[in-house]
Amino acid sequence: MAFGLIKYGLSPRYPGKRFLSRQPELKSSYDVVIIGGGGHGLACAYYLAKNHGVKNVAVLEKGYIGGGNTGRNTAIIRSNYLTPEGVAFYDESVRLFQGLSEDLDFNILYSERGHFTLAHTDAAMRTSRWRAEVNKHLGVNSEVVDREDLKRLVPSLNLSEDVRYPIMGALYHPPGAIARHDAVAWGYAGRAAEMGIEIHQGTEVTGLEIEDGRITGVVTNRGRVACGKAMQAVAGLSGVMANMAGFKLPIKTVPLQACVSMPLKPFLDPIIVSGSLHVYISQSSRGELVMGGSTDPYPRYQTRSTLDFIEGLMAHILELFPFLADVPILRQWAGMTDMTPDFSPVMGETPVKNYYIDSGWGTWGFKATPVCGKRMAETIATGRVPALLQPFRLSRFEEYSLVGEKGAASVGH
Amino acid sequence: MALNPSTLPARSFLYRELQKFGAVFGEVNGYASAMTVGADAAAEAAQARSLGLCDLSALKRIGFKGWATAEWLTSQGVTLEDAPNRVYPQGDGARVARLSKGEFVVLGDLEGRSTLPDRLGGAWSMASANGCFRVPREDASAWLTLTGAEGGAMFAKVCGVDLRPHKFPNNGIAQTSLARMNAIIMRADRGNTLAYDLVFDLASAVYLWGALLDAMAEFGGKPVGLDAIKALG
Amino acid sequence: MKIINCPLNGPRNAQEFVHGGEFVAMPDPHRSSDAEWSSFVFLENNTAGVVREWWCHVPTAYWFIAERDTIKDEFIRTYDPSEVFRERVEFAKPPAQGS
Incomplete structure (x- = not known):
């Protein structure tokens, strides 16, 4: 086996292949600059x-x-929202995620696990029923389960009543996945590059050129680039770009x-979330427990890990899975999120003509990667915002027409 | 003659907790209050000097806040200085804790000699005290005192502020998180014994009582009655 | 644990504080347009760099102003709001309904 691999590795009949072709020189002009x-961009x-040529x-x-x-996200995919x-x-x-490995011909290790949002109060049970009804009405598979169901479906969960x-x-x-x-x-990048899209890494946008309220170009550390249209998809730095x-x-x-534990034998198939305890946990295909909680208590442009976070998170994780007490944490990290007042994204048109935005991806952005890509591409290519994205327009705030997903989008509330 | 606390209309939130320790109750200001905890008065006094926790919720207290509160209190004969987070002892045994520029708690004394809390409560009215409002400390705040030489070390377990006696002066105030609860901590030495008054949300009294006793156990700390605190001087 | 210097209470653990949002002037609620008011309520400068904000020390319910570097996560200065507000902020009476 090992010799076989070495033989193939050295054989000219199996040449190594770069995933992305060598980075080209930046052209002076593009139709679209992203x-x-x-993932979103x-x-x-x-x-x-692919869809618009x-x-x-x-x-x-x-x-x-x-x-x-x-x-940096915890890779959870689901659609059991509230609105x-x-x-x-x-x-x-x-739905796009479910067919994505095939579409991209690249294994994204899509793993359907089932997703449980635990309810610890009457109010949380009420919200669960509400979400289940909205979901079912729109053809999304969600239902409320009781303690007996949980005992059967998540046998490792601590269902004791002797906890806080x-x-x-x-x-x-059930469709919840990681x-x-x-x-x-990588999958999107590789296939996009094959179709002729240029991907320029190490290329920072330092300014925008706007004439008569219309985007005409971007300034980068590698020079100026003219463009017909542009989109920003820079979660964490959305405000800086908008500025x-x-x-x-x-x-x-x-x-x-977020953090991961050392790898353990598989024991936790589903994804477990608790809004009241501010935690979510799943077991990756490598066996690591991937765990996250609420956002940090105040805004900043920084990705430093804190002891406060891990202490608070573990206190709650151990309430759900007491037997994890001796399991070491392997890594801890942070990402900068775009938190919006209604816990929904901000997408579509901006006050600058031909300059589009894909932002406001607080703690719920990874699961939206394919739909954002597809629908923002449609927006840019046709110049029309599809109905699916209309509710998330920037102008909804001026219209006081918010899309309140607090509680369904995040565990920090 | 032991008093059954449930025969009085007013009793501390902690009376059941104190009963578990064998407290003997007496009446203070119409409240059932634990006078002794345990049979041996001398041992209890010694406990208070090393590490004791006593419920003072029966004692008089009253609160005021507002931009003109300092002026109103001064007009009522209260002696104050400008610095906040200080306790200002009054001549008659009452103490006035200045929590900020405009917020105050007036604490009565152990023996009930001071008439200040009652006098202020009677003098205050919405109409007469412009810019000064009542804070119902007597109904909203529990009051414990933690006494004894081990107090400074014990607090390090449950509080982020350094309350050791060489860092935290007598009559100093720390408004901070105590065992994860908001509390006003006032150093209030009694005689030669280190002591701290704790004023905090009444509804969480049972929680904080238990959390403090748990933290005190390592140092041999125990509940004590009002008589043992009085004996400290 | 991060330490924040409270103007009233001195240095305290960050857990005792709540972030209260950007320090911005409130427009006249009776005379601002929907756009001005929604901008005040919802939109953020979200500056990467030095910002001026409201903070509250929770055990004392004491609100103060902080200047903070959001990239370095450092508090530069904290001070009592009386440094900024010398007198009460008053808005003119609302216009009569229907006028």
Whole structure:
């Protein structure tokens, strides 16, 4: 076996293949410039080329692709939201995710696990029922389960009543899944590049050129680039980019931390979330427990880990899984999130003509990667915002027409 | 003659906790209050000098806040200085804790000699005290005192502020998180014994009582009655 | 644990504080347009760099102003709001309904 691998490795008949072709020189002009080479930006580039034949596109990434929040999230995919607008939107994303490995011909390790949002109070049970009804109405598989169901479906869960917040039931969402988040970025990048999209890593946008309220170009550390249209997909730094474009966003940049344990034998198939305890936990295909909680208590542009976070998180994790007490934490990290007042994204048009935005991806962005890519590509290519994205327009704040997903989008509340 | 606390209309939130330790109750200001905890008065006094926790919720207290509160209190004969987070002892045994520029708690004394809390309560009215409002400390705040030489070390377990006696002066105030609860901590030495008054949300009295006793156990700390605190001087 | 210097209480653990949002002037609620008011309520400068904000020390319910660097996560200065507000902020009476 090992010798076989070495033989293939040395054989000219099996040459090594670069995943992305060598980075080209930056051209002086593109039809579309996408600022930000995370999952969202790369997916948008992919669908621009695939669905709309728009291929004169550059993706500009100041670091490396997928090096921001794409590689920092906890990779949960689900559509059991609260508002009809949210459910319809995330449902399309889940459906795209389900076929994504095949579509990209690249294994994103999509793993359907089932997703439980635990309820520890009467109010949480009521919200679970509400979400289940909205979900079912829109054809999304969600139902409320009781303690007996939980005992059967999640045998490792501590259902004792002798804890601070005993579990009363849960919202069960069978399509809930996890995937390899870097693979999603790489898959989109690889296929987009094959279709002629240019991906420029190490290319930082330092300014925007706007004439008569219309985007005409971007300034980068590698020179100026003219463009017909541009989109920013720079979660965490959305406000900084918007500032360059001359408008304000309803977004605070707040760090969100997560961590993984050492790998364990598989014992936890589903994804477990508790809003009351501010935790979520799943077991990766490598066996690591991937755990997260609420955002940091105040905004800042920083990705430093804190002891406060891990202490608070573990106190709650151990209430759900007491037998994990001796399991070491292997890694802890943080990403900078775009927190919005209504826990929904901000997408579509901006006050600058031909300058589009994909932002406000607080703690719920990874699961929306395919739908954002597809629908933002449609927006850019056709110049029309599809109905699916309309509820998330920036102008909804001025219209006092918010899409309240607090509680369904996040555990920090 | 032991008093059954449930025969009085007013009793501390902690009376059941104190009963578990064998407290003997007496009446203070119409409240059932634990006078002794345990049979041996001398041992209890010694306990208070090393590490004791006593419920003072029966004692008089009253609160005021507002931009003109300092002026109103001064007009009522209260002696004050400008610095906040200080306790200002009054001549008659009452103490006035200045929590900020405009917020105050007036604490009665152990023996009930001071008439200040009652006098202020009677003098105050919405109409007469412009810019000064009542804070119902007597109904909203529990009051414990933690006494004894081990107090400074014990607090290090449950509080982020350094309350050791060489860092935290007598009559100093720390408004901070105590065992994860908001509390006003006032150093209030009794005689030669280190002591701290704790004023905090009444509804969480049972929680904080238990949390403090748990933290005190390592140092041999125990509940004591009002008589043992009086004996400290 | 991060330490924040409270103007009233001195240095305290960050857990005792709540972030209260950007320090921005409130527009006249009766005379601002929907756009001005929604901008005040929802939109953020979200500056990467030095910002001026409201903070509250929870055990004392004491609100103060902090200047903070959001990139370095450092508090530069904290001070009592009386440094900024010398007198009460008053808005003119609302216009009569229907006028």
